[in-house]
Amino acid sequence: MLHDRHNGRLVLVTSRPYTLLSCAVSIDGCLDDTSGQRLLLSNEADFDRVDEVRAGCDAILVGANTVRRDDPRLVIRDAARRAARVARGLPPDPLKVTVTASGHLDPGSRFFTVGESEKLVYGRVPPAHLDGVATLVAADDLRAVLADLAARGVERLMVEGGATILAALLADGLADELHLAIAPRFVGDPAAPRFTGAAGLSPLLAEVRDLDGVVVLRYLLSPAAVDRHWLRVAIGESRRCPPSQTAFSVGAVIVDATGREISRGYSRESDEFVHAEESALAKVDPADPRLASATIYSSLEPCSVRRSRPASCAALIRAAGIPRVVYAWREPVLFVDGHGAEELGETGVEVVEIGDLADEARWVNAHLLTPPPVS
Template sequence: MTESPHTILSCASSLDGRIDGTGPERLVLSSRADLDRVDAERAGCDAILIGAGTLRRDNPRLRVSPRRGAERAERGLPADPLPVVLTRSGRLPSDRVLWNGDRRALVYCPPAAAPGLRRRLGDRAEVAELAAGPEPGAVLADLGGRGVRRLFVEGGQHIHTAFLAAGMADEIQLSIAPLIVGEAGAPRFVGSGSFPQSGRRLQLLETRVLEDSVLLTYRCHRAGDREAAA
């Protein structure tokens, strides 16, 4: 049986629980120290996963710093973890910097969206069809079969919500910035849903001060865990 990757949900949030503003520019919430921590976490993972909304809005690189890339290469690993994108519609822009990395991205989508994605992205990404769409369980099963043992999930809200609702997260790394966004329409770390851990206190693994931010790391309840069923 293929081992499911250890899955970490990573997020930076304001004091009022928002992960971005509503304006055209991305709201930077992480301190420099926290960004360096995230780089180290990325370097320790086999793959980094985002949703289509994050790709469209933030245009992320999903790479590690040259120093940590060199350290990975010394260990016989690719310089960057595998970049992974989930999409239902297949409407991914072809001009994102992600497609220009040294490592080809992996895109999960429903079968109906695959032909258009392959035409648009060409050999810049591998398009993997999942019959039920990019559901967390199916995605983790496929990634496990590809040798991914540690997965870093960077959002956004819909992706974090889906993984938590499916009981497919092992750990949450939540960085709290000393800001209040205050905008009613701003996205949150997690949206509404039915969660296996609802009503249960998660296990706090670590509290760390990073300049003016605070990192909180929690162990999650996985679907099927004895603790989650208790």
């Protein structure tokens, strides 16, 4: 993840897709047993969850050994999810991607034969016998694979194993998020393939779900994933604002350097004019030492001018000594012509815009916008 200066703002520039690892393990951490049969660890509810995650991704990657051993289909099962993708201008299924060094892949496997989506096979020397059934791409390592996928427009990649690929992406710091489903059973075989992580990573637990006994843990692995998580929380707060025809509905959350929430707020929370950032800041002791390394997430760019009060949110953030601001939606010129991002950036505050979440923030304010937001 790189930062690029653009009109005085820092905009995230991705050199690889947002990469989400997904796997199911037994209580004793196994991804499979040692029988020749594929071990089904998930239940129906969890398969449906996986289907939903797939539907939100542009591509699905598995290692060649998973193609050989499990012969997965890697398509979206639910017809409504497929139709919704088509309605959004996407192919019904995500791209299918695999990597191989040996080239030992059977063109008759379901990876290649099921579904209409494009199939991509990466390797140092991609296997020529697959010419015609897949797009073959030379790539030296997984970093090059991800860079090539990004260049092909893949923004969100789901990686569904196996053990080697998951471990390699974790070890190389190439993963943003991990969805770990723990099935209520033991494999009890020391020789079974296990889920292996990388020492030194300290993921943030974002969600725990119990799906009929399969426990799904969602971990955030990268700073980008943490930023997106908290920005979504801020957008969620914006939905709590009392309605107004003359002001935006905005949500804000202040988070410390270890990823823990300090406070949150939303527009018009405590009085008719209070802004989201102002409301979140009002709940913190100005002497709180955590502010000096905190990030404030706001669904809308912090204001630099306001009609209602003398101090803008940009000024309040600076006064609080918060060194980092992340927002989704650049303030449109509707009520005032704001330049909060530039103003903060010029005073040394790191300002990050995550523009692909702007639509979510805009939707909360659809009644103010002409034309209303599309999509």
